[in-house]
Amino acid sequence: MTSSTTYDVEAVRAHFPALAGGTAYFDGPGGSQTPDVVAQAIYDVMTGPLSNQGANTPAERNAAATVDGARRALGDLLGADPSGIVFGRSMTQLTMDLARTMAKDWGPGDEVVVTRLDHDGNVRPWVIAAEAVGATVRWADFDPATAELDPAVIGDLLSDRTRLVAVTAASNLLGTMPDIRGIADLVHRTDALLYVDGVHYTPHAFVDVTALGADFYACSPYKFLGPHCGVVAGRFELLENLRPDKLAPSSDQVPERFELGTLPYELMAGTTAAIDFLASLVPGGGSRRSGLEVSLAAVGAHEARLGTRVEEALAALPGTTLWSRAARRTPTLLATFDGHAVADVYAHLGRNGVNAPAGTFYAYEAARLLGLDEGGLRIGLAAYTSDADVDRLLDVLTDYVTR
Incomplete structure (x- = not known):
């Protein structure tokens, strides 16, 4: 259409x-x-039987089904593996947590690339994490005359010591949509990782994180008609090798090891409802x-x-x-x-x-x-x-x- x-x-x-x-x-x-359907989904979860996740009681099963449903819905929205969907309070909180976790493997001589086109939520977490371990931050500028970010600008900053590149898929200030696939190809030649801020991109595009070449893709459901929470879709094998700080008895499974405390079941239900609503805006879409x-x-x-x-x-x-x-x-x-x-x-x-x-x-x-x-x-x-x-x-x- x-x-x-x-x-x-x-x-x-x-x-x-x-x-x-x-x-x-x-x-x-x-x-x-x-939309009303999102508010209704939140209401239904909050007023129905609900407890911590499990398989023994209806309340436990409701919680588990809500979590599984939200991961699957986000997998459909982003073209991502549901097992790599991480929920958090916000995109900024998740990015802060992941930056601290990744930086455990960085040190002096390692490099991180950030851009001046990005929202600070995809800049400062990486700057703070890099500075804490003595890694170097390199800055990619966009062209103020055109508002464009040329992939070659990032390419010129890459080296065999680059560990991660953080870039937006769409500027929340200017709307600029850089060539993420082109950037990904350059980044992966150095064996670095690509962390993409998709917060402003997701409401306006059909997302395919694999086609984009993103190793991690962050978004915020409240930008695409859902409730206030954050999401990161990461490659499962990468998440499996990261060791975030967590409570001793909490799950060490992926993605649960990245989700601190009890999950916000009502917000996850609202996120699923928002995605279902988006999928229904033009009738007859099939799956x-x-x-x-x-x-x-x-x-x-x-x-x-x-x-x-x-x-x-x-x-x-x-x-x-x-x-x-x-x-x-x-x-x-x-x-x-x-x-x-x-x-x-x-x-x-x-x-x-x-x-x-x-x-x-x-x-x-x-x-x-x-x-x-x-x-x-x-x-x-x-x-x-x-x-x-x-x-x-x-x-x-x-x-x-x-x-």
């Missing part, structure tokens, strides 16, 4: 109670709105994996059409600078306006029923490289964005910045 006419956005919107208030939400990159492919293609076409409307309108506004310039990017636009502080633009939009936030959004290094200390206004499209939402955004924004 590639035509936006096959996508019934009003039918999709009917599942989002928050939209009934009339606000136009363009803040999806920071966290999407939640969950094939349904995701069809539905996400339709969502992508819908978002691209609306994104073109927004981009063309912003480009025509006097004094507007668009910083999202990459050839391949998500439906995310960062803009600044001559004579108007972005915080003031954001506040005015909010007073008029449009949620489009301003800031740097933890893309600390990217904002510094661009010279945007206060960041910009970020406009992000989602599966539930409508033409009426875009109309309101453009009307309110145009009225304000052309005064």
Whole structure:
């Protein structure tokens, strides 16, 4: 499905109670709105028989089935092995934990590569872990004129001492989607590992971690209509060789050895429901994996059409600078306006029923490289964005910045 006419956005919107208030939400990159089916799944788990995982009682079996179901659903969403799906409080928490664990095998002379395009959640954990053991951090810059990250820039930083490269599949600030496969090929020639931040990429693409060449792929369900938690899909054989700090009696199995304490069963159920919902956005998709492919293609076409409307309108506004310039990017636009502080633009939009936030959004290094200390206004499209939402955004924004 590639035509936006096959996508019934009003039918999709009917599942989002928050939209009934009339606000136009363009803040999806920071966290999407939640469909009713996800809230219902969380409610059902919380109000049904539930205990720690086991096979003896209905409550134990419910917990075990919820965990297994979530791993399988994420395997379908990401094209990953369910046995390598690790759950945590957030992507940042999981990345911090994995960085500390991997760094146990690093030392002086070893090297780690990070990029200035990334959210700090895929930068600072590696910097902190490397510095703690005396390893060297190497920085890959993107081109501020184009917002592109050339794989060759990373390639030039690699050596036989490179242990890991951390890179985003899509910039949460600019939308830039680097050539992850091209980067992976360069990284693996040195026998280094590739850790991919897919938080902003996953809501807008049909993911296949094997095709991408990612050894580890991190994402956040609350960015793709689910609840607030984090996920890392890792290659099982790599996870098996990592020894994270854990409690003595807790399971040493993979992926359980990476999941500290009792799992959030209700959030795992909500994650499964979000993935099932995504797979059903275009009817007749077949298996969950094939349904995701069809539905996400339709969502992508819908978002691209609306994104073109927004981009063309912003480009025509006097004094507007668009910083999202990459050839391949998500439906995310960062803009600044001559004579108007972005915080003031954001506040005015909010007073008029449009949620489009301003800031740097933890893309600390990217904002510094661009010279945007206060960041910009970020406009992000989602599966539930409508033409009426875009109309309101453009009307309110145009009225304000052309005064």
